[in-house]
Amino acid sequence: MDSGVKKPGVTSSRVAEHAGVSQSAVSRTFTPGASISPKTRQKVLASAKELGYRPNAIARSLITSRSRIIAVVMAYLENLFYPDVLEELGRALAAENYHLLLFTGFMDRDSDPVFDQLMQYRVDGIILASTSLSSELSEECAAAGIPVVLFNRTTERDAVSSVTTRNREGGKRIADFLVAGGHTSFGYIAGLENSSTNRDRYEGYVEGLAANGYTNLVVETGNYSRKEAEAAARVMLSRPDRPEAIFVANDHMAVAVMDVARYELGLNIPEELSIVGFDDVGPARWTSYGITTMSQPLKRMVESTVDILMDQIASGEIEAEHRILSGELIVRTSARLPQSGIVERDGQRIYRPREA
Amino acid sequence: MDSGVKKPGVTSSRVAEHAGVSQSAVSRTFTPGASISPKTRQKVLASAKELGYRPNAIARSLITSRSRIIAVVMAYLENLFYPDVLEELGRALAAENYHLLLFTGFMDRDSDPVFDQLMQYRVDGIILASTSLSSELSEECAAAGIPVVLFNRTTERDAVSSVTTRNREGGKRIADFLVAGGHTSFGYIAGLENSSTNRDRYEGYVEGLAANGYTNLVVETGNYSRKEAEAAARVMLSRPDRPEAIFVANDHMAVAVMDVARYELGLNIPEELSIVGFDDVGPARWTSYGITTMSQPLKRMVESTVDILMDQIASGEIEAEHRILSGELIVRTSARLPQSGIVERDGQRIYRPREA
DNA sequence: GCAAAATTTGCATTCGTATGCATCGAATAT
DNA sequence: ATATTCGATGCATACGAATGCAAATTTTGC
Structure with missing residues (x-):
């Protein structure tokens, strides 16, 4: 039986x-x-x-020409933000009865084999995250009639959709926050130079500083890698005119910067040095770090991503859509506090100057 | 053209x-x-x-009845060990021209839908990691003629293969290390109670302590979750007879325990409290933690896993194979050091008592 | 109870590729 | 030069499920 x-x-x-x-x-x-x-x-x-x-899903796919598979491309998972994204994507896609074909663990260079595989499996949609090969790859896919969404990244060409947060505003708010906190010299540890997130965060930061009359910004590059961020921190913090406050382009690097600052240079955070990050990733919440950071609304970002894909798959129309969500500046202990503007919400302290 | x-x-x-x-x-x-x-x-x-x-890979699969897809089931990715595994698996499978269908982000309870999807896609093999539903699910899959490998977990039934490290020996070595370090009272913060890793690590630890004449072990359970580990740490560290040394069943929890010990109870590590973990995951290497921990040879574990799958797929014979690799006790700063037995290898300090 | 409409059902075909079998041509052997 | 062999090629079919169409059945209306 x-x-x-x-x-x-x-x-x-x-x-x-x-x-x-x-x-x-x-x-x-x-x-x-x-x-x-x-x-x-x-x-x-x-x-x-x-x-x-x-x-048999294979046979079904053959005749319906729908695989119910979404490809997710994430070159590396070192940054905990992406595993979180992955987990949330797994949930969201499963809810729509879609499956997740993961491409990871390859060096950024060789995009072609990945692209080939994508095409061969006739995936119904593609999510590109944490990869610099976005631009070329995405164009090709879009040209082949497969919906593509860039996750946490944008591109000028309008063939592909994207989901991001207000990186520029984020950078600006961080500048405001640091200025309000009484800092007078500033540093920036950059992510991948050709990534849109890095560019936008940087520009917003510079703009915000300038609006407050500060132009003395020192910059080093960490390329979103822990190792390189450590090196960048060493250089920046060894300068005679070491900045009082540093905005690190993401939390993943901020953690590394804090370690270097504290244990290699013996600096007290935030008394002698303020650090602000971006993403609000797991370790940012750990007591050892307590990073003040711009949060990215992960769940909503994932929802939007899946939304866009489902729409495009259902309609067959690939019309680029750009969703831009906003995060909050979560205030913790890695940066000196301004006198005012900090409010409590959902048990978290966030920075909300009056005009916002 | x-x-x-x-x-x-x-x-x-x-x-x-x-x-x-x-x-x-x-x-x-x-x-x-x-x-x-x-x-x-x-x-x-x-x-x-x-x-x-x-x-068209779909059409090809239909006729060859080989999808060249391997399903990977990881209920959660919170523990950085698993993203690392994932990345390495991505590499290894891509090298064999296989693809990775990821099942993640679902609560452990509902195994059935996952199983259904696996079967429908006619995956060529299944890797089960970080999920407690291993036992039932794996049996079913094996019965259906699909090669299954349990990653970092074992089971008594011999229908499915597994790849693990010597957890029992690891627990024992940790006991030896802590005893050699001069500790006299011990604690254990457990992982999931029904997981083989937890059981083996615990048994080895107890055995090692007993061999040295110690039986005063206090135990709390963290279920491999950060939140629960924090709670467990609070309880254990608030005892009047707080142990001098704690073996935490994995690094993911050890980080949480260290945060609680330092920042909630103001304890100095390792002067007042020694912590040892398991896995040698990213944060264990971060200066803030510097966890002394049993490493798991990730690359070799992944290699073995893929090896087993490829063999079984090629031969069509599903014969359970159990590969057990060994790690090293990496010595860092979270635990007091023994007088002897620490040697340097590949730029790392490891614990190797003479008999080993 | 009968005709018309609505619903079920089965037949046959289709999706895109792989492969056994037969055929054909070229290369080798004698 | 002829017989033999071997590789290359095409034909036809199969994989497993979905679906348009027509036939069969049930339901509805009067």
């Missing part, structure tokens, strides 16, 4: 035979909304269960 | 027509080792390029 053990080759035809109906009937039983009487449906379900039948 | 833009429906037949050959010829061109003359091969390749043709 039970079965459990399932022979590899249980096909719809075998079930049909066993249930005394046609193969079409079996197919319709498993196709929501198909025309089938409750009676035969039950018969089929019974036989299916007995034989341990499950529709 | 170039093309770039690719019409959705370029099939092998279209290429065949364009090249003036049969569809079979096109197929053979893209099938390594098939019988085809260099001349026609070139003709086909030229046409394929011009039309932007790529073999």
